Amino acid sequence: MATHDDETVRAQYEAYPYPARDPADEAKRLVTGSPSHLAEINHYLFAGARDFGPGGPPFRALIAGGGTGDGAIMLAQHLADAGGDAEVVHLDISRASADIARARAKARKLTNLRFEQGSLLDLETLGLGSFDYIDCCGVLHHLDDPETGLKSLAASLNDQGGMGLMVYADLGRTGVYHIQDALRILTAGDAPSAQLESARTLLADLPETNWLKRNPWVADHLHGDDAGLFDLLLHSRDRAYRVRDIFALTTAADLSVTAFIEPARYDPETYLRDDALIDRARKLDWPDACALAELLAGSIKRHVFYVAKGDAENRVAAPDSPNAIPVLRDGDGQNLAQGLAATRRLNADLEGLSVSYALDKRAPAILSRVDGKRNLADIHAALTMDVTWEDFKAAFDDLYAKLNGINVMLLRTPSA
Numbered sequence: 001m002a003t004h005d006d007e008t009v010r011a012q013y014e015a016y017p018y019p020a021r022d023p024a025d026e027a028k029r030l031v032t033g034s035p036s037h038l039a040e041i042n043h044y045l046f047a048g049a050r051d052f053g054p055g056g057p058p059f060r061a062l063i064a065g066g067g068t069g070d071g072a073i074m075l076a077q078h079l080a081d082a083g084g085d086a087e088v089v090h091l092d093i094s095r096a097s098a099d100i101a102r103a104r105a106k107a108r109k110l111t112n113l114r115f116e117q118g119s120l121l122d123l124e125t126l127g128l129g130s131f132d133y134i135d136c137c138g139v140l141h142h143l144d145d146p147e148t149g150l151k152s153l154a155a156s157l158n159d160q161g162g163m164g165l166m167v168y169a170d171l172g173r174t175g176v177y178h179i180q181d182a183l184r185i186l187t188a189g190d191a192p193s194a195q196l197e198s199a200r201t202l203l204a205d206l207p208e209t210n211w212l213k214r215n216p217w218v219a220d221h222l223h224g225d226d227a228g229l230f231d232l233l234l235h236s237r238d239r240a241y242r243v244r245d246i247f248a249l250t251t252a253a254d255l256s257v258t259a260f261i262e263p264a265r266y267d268p269e270t271y272l273r274d275d276a277l278i279d280r281a282r283k284l285d286w287p288d289a290c291a292l293a294e295l296l297a298g299s300i301k302r303h304v305f306y307v308a309k310g311d312a313e314n315r316v317a318a319p320d321s322p323n324a325i326p327v328l329r330d331g332d333g334q335n336l337a338q339g340l341a342a343t344r345r346l347n348a349d350l351e352g353l354s355v356s357y358a359l360d361k362r363a364p365a366i367l368s369r370v371d372g373k374r375n376l377a378d379i380h381a382a383l384t385m386d387v388t389w390e391d392f393k394a395a396f397d398d399l400y401a402k403l404n405g406i407n408v409m410l411l412r413t414p415s416a
């Protein structure tokens with residue numbers, strides 16, 4: 001049964017559909033992100049082996065709490081481009097949000113996306129059928145009981161399917177909850193527009209010592225649109241998770257985490273320098289290693305992760321066969337290779353965290369032959385330098401570990 005607080009959340013998203021989007025912008029760009037990039041879904045849930053093209057098995061996806069459509073539009077566009085038999089269902093309690101998503105779909109002439117109004121808590125009675133993939137991005141942490149929400153989603157997921165989830169992370173959002181509490185004290189009972197005005201006034205006056213003001217991962221976003229500011233500072237219900245909370249939440253719903261995005265941010269070795277401490281970290285179980293990495297980073301403000309039903313074993317693609325096809329998530333191998341050729345260093349900024357990796361001397365030549373079609377055997381054969389398969393594979397594995405860690409390279413592993 002919907003509570004008074006559920007109604008407050010719904011009213012917020014009717015008044016301030018999130019994120020603010022203009023359907024006219026679809027002519028200029030596709031908003032991409034994680035979760036639900038099709039290459040990630042394939043890599044982290046279907047071991048790279050799912051065929052989304054013509055002749056592949058039918059694919060049904062649910063975007064639960066789809067909002068103004070970022071995830072639904074990206075996935076529906078990727079699936080339309082792939083050309084297979086696919087349907088994406090956008091579900092949201094907010095009609096105003098769905099109207100924007102619908103207009104975006106129309107602007108793109110997408111015919112594989114349909115819209116349903118309702119709560120993800122009512123999936124059992126909505127009769128939408130079952131799904132191969134469910135996206136629930138930025139929604140569970142606004143529910144009264146996220147565990148019940150996740151279980152409701154899991155009940156609509158096919159056994160071989162998986163989900164892409166995002167929940168807030170507390171360390172990177174340091175200061176957000178202080179100001180949410182302060183605004184509750186200062187603006188209780190005010191109309192949303194008055195609350196927004198007070199929030200802007202308060203932000204302008206915060207002292208140097210305030211944690212939100214001192215938090216560079218969030219401070220940059222304090223001057224955006226009304227929908228973004230309301231969502232950040234005036235939400236009536238919003239909680240944040242640590243890695244360990246995520247494992248508890250997913251285990252309770254009989255789901256296993258297959259990956260966090262970006263993987264390097266959840267690897268203690270991204271942060272540790274001392275050999276003895278690295279040795280200690282290497283002995284940790286994966287959940288403990290991820291939890292440690294989050295504590296060391298301090299900057300993670302949202303956890304994006306993929307989960308599978310039951311055991312996560314064999315769900316993630318690995319470069320363990322000459323048939324594996326490396327895929328660049330965005331962009332193309334030749335361009336990336338050109339950028340790296342001079343320094344042979346891979347530099348990346350992961351939301352404020354700078355990483356820099358030295359690359360093998362063969363890395364640019366390998367990368368320039370990654371086109372999403374050639375498999376590892378083809379890439380090896382296409383190299384002009386004389387290099388054994390073993391040496392090639394060692395160089396590729398090194399390159400792959402670094403590029404996959406920053407979510408630039410994924411794999412497809414079509415069956416022979």
Ligand SMILES: C[S@@+](CC[C@H](N)C(=O)[O-])C[C@H]1O[C@@H](n2cnc3c(N)ncnc32)[C@H](O)[C@@H]1O
Pocket residue numbers: 009010013018019064065066067068069070071091092093094097118119120121136137138139142143231
């Ligand atoms: C922060 S927005 C996220 C939108 C979108 N997933 C994204 O990442 O861009 C949260 C969305 O969840 C929707 N929502 C909240 N509770 C819901 C529920 N119980 N069932 C379905 N949608 C819900 C809201 O209306 C809102 O559109």
